[in-house]
Amino acid sequence: MGRAVVQAAREAQGFEIRARVDRDANQPEVGGVWSDDPRAVVRAADVVVDFSSPECTRALAQVCAERGAALVSGTTGLTREDEALLSQAAQKVAVLRSANFSLGVAALRRALEAALRSLPGGWDIEIVERHHRQKADSPSGTALALADIALAARGLERGALRNGREGRVGARPAEEIGMHAVRGGSWVGDHAVLLAGTGEWLELRHVAQDRTAFAYGALAAARFVAGAAPGLYTLDHVLGV
Numbered sequence: 001m002g003r004a005v006v007q008a009a010r011e012a013q014g015f016e017i018r019a020r021v022d023r024d025a026n027q028p029e030v031g032g033v034w035s036d037d038p039r040a041v042v043r044a045a046d047v048v049v050d051f052s053s054p055e056c057t058r059a060l061a062q063v064c065a066e067r068g069a070a071l072v073s074g075t076t077g078l079t080r081e082d083e084a085l086l087s088q089a090a091q092k093v094a095v096l097r098s099a100n101f102s103l104g105v106a107a108l109r110r111a112l113e114a115a116l117r118s119l120p121g122g123w124d125i126e127i128v129e130r131h132h133r134q135k136a137d138s139p140s141g142t143a144l145a146l147a148d149i150a151l152a153a154r155g156l157e158r159g160a161l162r163n164g165r166e167g168r169v170g171a172r173p174a175e176e177i178g179m180h181a182v183r184g185g186s187w188v189g190d191h192a193v194l195l196a197g198t199g200e201w202l203e204l205r206h207v208a209q210d211r212t213a214f215a216y217g218a219l220a221a222a223r224f225v226a227g228a229a230p231g232l233y234t235l236d237h238v239l240g241v
């Protein structure tokens with residue numbers, strides 16, 4: 001994602017990649033300023049675009065709040081404590097948090113909300129996501145965001161999620177939402193929500209074919225927070241919905 005964001009910024013107007021932060025900062029063939037320490041490069045009025053790890057995101061939230069730099073974070077696998085740190089940073093700077101920066105996924109979320117409002121509460125909900133073999137977290141942050149929409153629509157908590165099934169599990173409880181993660185190959189991102197009634201079913205699906213879909217969304221978010229007041233924002237704020 002870092003390379004995709006850099007490439008998109010080069011092709012777009014109004015962006016300058018001032019520095020790049022990576023655990024392996026010795027990449028002279030790529031060029032530009034590299035560091036393995038965000039404190040060495042982040043300064044006031046910067047916008048930091050973060051696709052890293054929960055550990056790095058925690059550090060970036062603190063650095064951005066201290067230096068007065070806005071933060072766009074797409075890191076997944078964050079805990080509730082990590083989210084709380086982002087909320088604390090948002091009291092001082094603009095922070096935009098999203099599990100997925102694809103505009104198509106934003107449309108998928110809204111389509112799911114509309115479908116759940118239209119369908120009877122007895123329809124079953126199953127979420128299936130596919131990603132490349134190197135993805136560290138499971139299920140994906142996007143799948144969990146979709147699950148949260150379904151849980152809210154049904155008045156359920158995260159405990160109602162069922163991650164996979166094995167053995168003689170018996171009849172499917174009505175208050176259960178299935179979650180299934182597939183890992184392999186070079187899938188960029190594939191999310192499907194299956195809504196199953198008696199004698200019919202509906203599938204809502206988004207497929208990302210290339211990481212540029214996320215990169216351009218991240219740049220739109222960066223442009224938004226560059227002029228935003230301190231606060232915690234989502235991609236919906238960028239889209240004006």
